[in-house]
Amino acid sequence: MFCMAHSSGFTGLMGHELFHRRFWLHKLVGTISMCKFFYGHFVMEHCAGHHINVGTLEDPATARRGESYYKFLFRSSLSGIKDAFNREVERAERWGHSGYGLYNKVIFLTACQTFWILLMIYFFGQRMILLHLIYILLPIALLEGANYVEHYGIERKKINKNYYESINHLHSWNTPHKVTNYLSFRLQRHSDHHVHSYRPYQTLRSYEVSPQLPFGYETC
Structure with missing residues (x-):
């Protein structure tokens, strides 16, 4: 269950x-x-x-x-x-x-x-x-x-x-970790998701200026 x-x-x-x-x-x-x-x-x-x-x-x-x-x-x-x-x-x-x-x-x-x-x-x-x-x-x-x-x-x-x-790439926590990004449909490229909410998950981008977490979302 x-x-x-x-x-x-x-x-x-x-x-x-x-x-x-x-x-x-x-x-x-x-x-x-x-x-x-x-x-x-x-x-x-x-x-x-x-x-x-x-x-x-x-x-x-x-x-x-x-x-x-x-x-x-x-x-x-x-x-x-x-x-x-x-x-x-x-x-x-x-x-x-x-x-x-x-x-x-x-x-x-x-x-x-x-x-x-x-x-x-x-x-x-x-x-x-x-x-x-x-x-x-x-x-x-x-x-x-x-x-x-x-x-x-x-x-x-x-x-x-x-x-x-305006909402920009500084307003979400991100993480570049590959495994958790694959598991979460790249939700961890979250800044780009908020700036471009209709952008498909596979084309979301990562930006160095965005706040970065030391671990993936699941670990945090």
């Missing part, structure tokens, strides 16, 4: 790569991969929140300097859900729909995820609740662990009351 949950974490890495693509089918498969461990909201929060607010206090997925992983895990996961939900309410109402109906993607994906769990309970019994809970929690811990390392303690300069400096 733990091996399956850990492999689901790697599925999340693939999902992250896919939902960043422009083609709708890639986005769909990437979203489904996140829904497997009840984290479908992450797609909206990551693209419309994290990639805009990274390195600021408005981004729950940026770890503050001195913040422990466990405190970050609690704050990032809960605030990510809240921010994604509120953003979807605004989007739905902007298009003339109820912000609290299925046009809200967070509500829609939560309904789909809940239906999936109920379906498993129906076929395999209530023992699936505990097993699936393990399957859900471990990938989330791994995913948020990556978030913790990627931007720990990094802050973008505030230019004025309303604007921060």
Whole structure:
């Protein structure tokens, strides 16, 4: 079970790569991969929140300097859900729909995820609740662990009351280690991913000016 949950974490890495693509089918498969461990909201929060607010206090997925992983895990996961939900309410109402109906993607994906769990309970019994809970929690811990390392303690300069400096190659931690880069679909070339979010993982570049970690993400 733990091996399956850990492999689901790697599925999340693939999902992250896919939902960043422009083609709708890639986005769909990437979203489904996140829904497997009840984290479908992450797609909206990551693209419309994290990639805009990274390195600021408005981004729950940026770890503050001195913040422990466990405190970050609690704050990032809960605030990510809240921010994604509120953003979807605004989007739905902007298009003339109820912000609290299925046009809200967070509500829609939560309904789909809940239906999936109920379906498993129906076929395999209530023992699936505990097993699936393990399957859900471990990938989330791994995913948020990556978030913790990627931007720990990094802050973008505030230019004025309303604007921060543009995102550049100084705003993410990177590492050139080959093995962990292969395992993580070059997620560790993270600065380039944020500057060019649609760039496929195999063409992401490494820059000497970017902050460098002494070890790979998995080790850190």
